[in-house]
Amino acid sequence: MEILMILTVGVLFTVATYMILSKSMLRVIIGVVILSHGAHLLFLTLSGLKQGAPPLLGEEASAYTDPLPQALILTAIVIGFGITAFMLVLAYRTYKAHKTDNLDELRGTEDE
Amino acid sequence: MNNLVILPILIPLLMGVILIFFKDSKSVQRTVSVISVGLMIAVSAYLTYMVYTEGIQTTELGDWPAPFGIVLVADLLSSSLVALSSLLALVCLFFAYQTFSAERERNYFHPFFLFLMVGVNGSFLTGDLFNLFVFFEVMLISSFILISMGSKQYQLRESLKYVIINTVSSMFFVAAIAYIYGVTGTLNMADLAVKIGELEQTGVISVIAVLFLFVFGTKSAIFPLYYWLPHSYFAPPAAIAALFGGLLTKVGVYTIMRTYTLIFPHDQTVFQILLIFGGLTMFIGVLGAVSQFDFKRILAVHIVSQVGYMIMGVGIFTPLAIAGTFYFLAHNIIVKSALFLFAGVAEKITGTSHLKQMSGLLKTHPYVGWLFLITALSLAGIPPLSGFFGKFALIIAGFDAGNYFVIAVSLATGVLTLFSMMKIFMTSFWGEVKMPDPQAKDKKVGSLLIPILPLVALTILLGVAAEPFMQFSLELAEQLMDPSEYINSVLNKE
Numbered sequence: 307m308e309i310l311m312i313l314t315v316g317v318l319f320t321v322a323t324y325m326i327l328s329k330s331m332l333r334v335i336i337g338v339v340i341l342s343h344g345a346h347l348l349f350l351t352l353s354g355l356k357q358g359a360p361p362l363l364g365e366e367a368s369a370y371t372d373p374l375p376q377a378l379i380l381t382a383i384v385i386g387f388g389i390t391a392f393m394l395v396l397a398y399r400t401y402k403a404h405k406t407d408n409l410d411e412l413r414g415t416e417d418e
Numbered sequence: 419m420n421n422l423v424i425l426p427i428l429i430p431l432l433m434g435v436i437l438i439f440f441k442d443s444k445s446v447q448r449t450v451s452v453i454s455v456g457l458m459i460a461v462s463a464y465l466t467y468m469v470y471t472e473g474i475q476t477t478e479l480g481d482w483p484a485p486f487g488i489v490l491v492a493d494l495l496s497s498s499l500v501a502l503s504s505l506l507a508l509v510c511l512f513f514a515y516q517t518f519s520a521e522r523e524r525n526y527f528h529p530f531f532l533f534l535m536v537g538v539n540g541s542f543l544t545g546d547l548f549n550l551f552v553f554f555e556v557m558l559i560s561s562f563i564l565i566s567m568g569s570k571q572y573q574l575r576e577s578l579k580y581v582i583i584n585t586v587s588s589m590f591f592v593a594a595i596a597y598i599y600g601v602t603g604t605l606n607m608a609d610l611a612v613k614i615g616e617l618e619q620t621g622v623i624s625v626i627a628v629l630f631l632f633v634f635g636t637k638s639a640i641f642p643l644y645y646w647l648p649h650s651y652f653a654p655p656a657a658i659a660a661l662f663g664g665l666l667t668k669v670g671v672y673t674i675m676r677t678y679t680l681i682f683p684h685d686q687t688v689f690q691i692l693l694i695f696g697g698l699t700m701f702i703g704v705l706g707a708v709s710q711f712d713f714k715r716i717l718a719v720h721i722v723s724q725v726g727y728m729i730m731g732v733g734i735f736t737p738l739a740i741a742g743t744f745y746f747l748a749h750n751i752i753v754k755s756a757l758f759l760f761a762g763v764a765e766k767i768t769g770t771s772h773l774k775q776m777s778g779l780l781k782t783h784p785y786v787g788w789l790f791l792i793t794a795l796s797l798a799g800i801p802p803l804s805g806f807f808g809k810f811a812l813i814i815a816g817f818d819a820g821n822y823f824v825i826a827v828s829l830a831t832g833v834l835t836l837f838s839m840m841k842i843f844m845t846s847f848w849g850e851v852k853m854p855d856p857q858a859k860d861k862k863v864g865s866l867l868i869p870i871l872p873l874v875a876l877t878i879l880l881g882v883a884a885e886p887f888m889q890f891s892l893e894l895a896e897q898l899m900d901p902s903e904y905i906n907s908v909l910n911k912e
Contacts, residue, residue: 326582326586331578334582335582338582338585338586338589341586341589342585342589342592344589344593345589345590345592345593345596346592348592348593348596349592349593349595349596349599352596352597352599352600353596353599353600353603372603374605375599378548378595378605381548381552382551382592385552385555386589388559389555389558389559389562389581389585389588392559392562392563392581393578393581393582393585396562396566396574396577396578396581397578399566399569399574400574400575400578403569403571403574403575404571404574404575412575412578414572414575414576414649
């Protein structure tokens with residue numbers, strides 16, 4: 307299972323890199339979102355997938371799953387959600403002000 | 419256990435939340451934010467004094483014992499940086515009152531200014547890696563909003579790039595935390611220091627160390643990762659640019675100092691990388707500054723060059739070098755923001771920040787000119803001002819450690835720094851009076867200079883009374899180089 311997850315993380319990072327390097331503003335933002343999913347999945351996998359009982363119920367189980375990574379990832383997801391919302395608004399305003407979503411045309415000139 | 423440590427985070431957080439409800443009342447906004455920043459200064463100064471006399475102070479949040487819960491740790495480095503940043507916040511706040519339009523102040527400037535301070539103080543004080551990530555995000559999202567506020571065409575374009583680059587590096591931060599948690603099973607920095615010290619130093623640790631260097635390097639703008647900085651710091655108005663230039667990159671430098679002295683001190687390759695990148699950062703940064711012809715842009719590119727010195731100091735990694743790094747860091751926080759504020763004053767007078775369009779400021783506004791000259795010379799490292807002593811300690815430490823090449827680069831950088839500062843002074847302050855705004859001559863800017871004066875006084879004081887401050891830096895470096903006190907006070911070992 308871990309191998310499969312790690313491969314998924316690799317695919318997510320590859321796709322994200324490709325998207326971030328493209329020229330369209332929206333694709334870049336989607337790339338960042340995918341990158342964040344990749345990072346969260348990596349966290350979940352590296353700290354060990356389900357081993358033993360759920361961490362909260364019962365005291366008889368010999369092994370418990372580590373609950374910390376899930377709490378941390380939840381925090382990171384919430385932060386990522388807020389930043390994505392902000393980025394989308396900022397991208398929309400930039401599009402309105404510049405009339406383009408092509409990052410090549412947003413490069414800027416020397417004398418401004 | 420000392421609950422004082424949480425106050426520098428709690429005060430701006432609570433006050434910021436309260437201020438959201440008083441959006442339309444200018445006087446409430448101003449009084450509350452000045453009071454809260456003033457409280458922060460008082461608390462952090464007292465905290466620094468307490469750490470100096472009684473040793474490291476910690477707070478266990480929610481009373482969870484150390485390796486399991488989140489701890490806040492105030493050692494000499496973090497508490498003195500909190501004090502400095504609070505002082506800087508007060509200065510920038512007073513400058514903002516005199517330059518900002520009423521509309522900008524009404525659009526939630528104050529709450530986000532305070533939230534930015536929450537993030538900055540939290541990053542300095544936290545003793546937990548994931549908590550550091552959270553405070554980084556608090557700081558970044560407030561800075562995103564402050565930098566894009568105003569929505570000019572240029573501003574929107576550059577803040578979009580700033581946001582994307584910082585978010586990508588934050589995602590790598592999560593990935594790096596995932597790796598280190600996978601290897602050690604803990605995120606408490608003191609516990610990490612113990613666990614990594616016990617592990618065999620394999621390639622995995624080096625990979626994690628370099629991944630962290632990538633993340634913190636992007637935030638602190640070191641050599642291959644600095645390209646976002648010059649444009650985005652040009653966009654916001656002077657008071658915000660001064661705060662960003664003085665603080666945000668320095669938070670990155672602080673995290674590099676913290677992680678590499680505490681968690682990864684065994685890894686020689688990383689220190690070699692730090693030395694090489696430090697040299698490249700300072701030299702390429704100063705070349706960028708020499709080629710620019712805009713007041714604010716020169717200063718923005720100079721941030722990159724100055725960060726190079728600090729990275730070099732961490733790379734040399736002897737007590738004297740770390741002391742020099744801290745001295746330089748404190749000096750740079752003060753001087754850099756003062757210079758950005760001077761750029762704001764010059765722009766207010768002449769209506770432009772381009773050097774070729776203004777000259778003769780010294781004839782119309784002599785005080786601005788001479789105060790700027792003092793600060794600029796301090797940045798270039800002319801004795802007896804504060805810049806000299808930081809560089810002096812760094813260079814002596816470099817000679818002792820035998821890193822001659824990087825020292826030669828840093829000396830050459832110093833000359834070029836002087837050159838680019840004098841370029842500003844000669845073109846915009848000397849010469850015939852020439853300004854795009856015809857009323858420029860009669861503009862009174864005395865009240866704008868008042869907030870800058872304490873910063874100029876501090877750089878002179880740090881230079882003239884260097885002995886006690888250097889003594890303090892040496893003690894601070896001692897504490898950083900020998901992490902056992904930090905580890906023992908966090909993990910409650912006797």
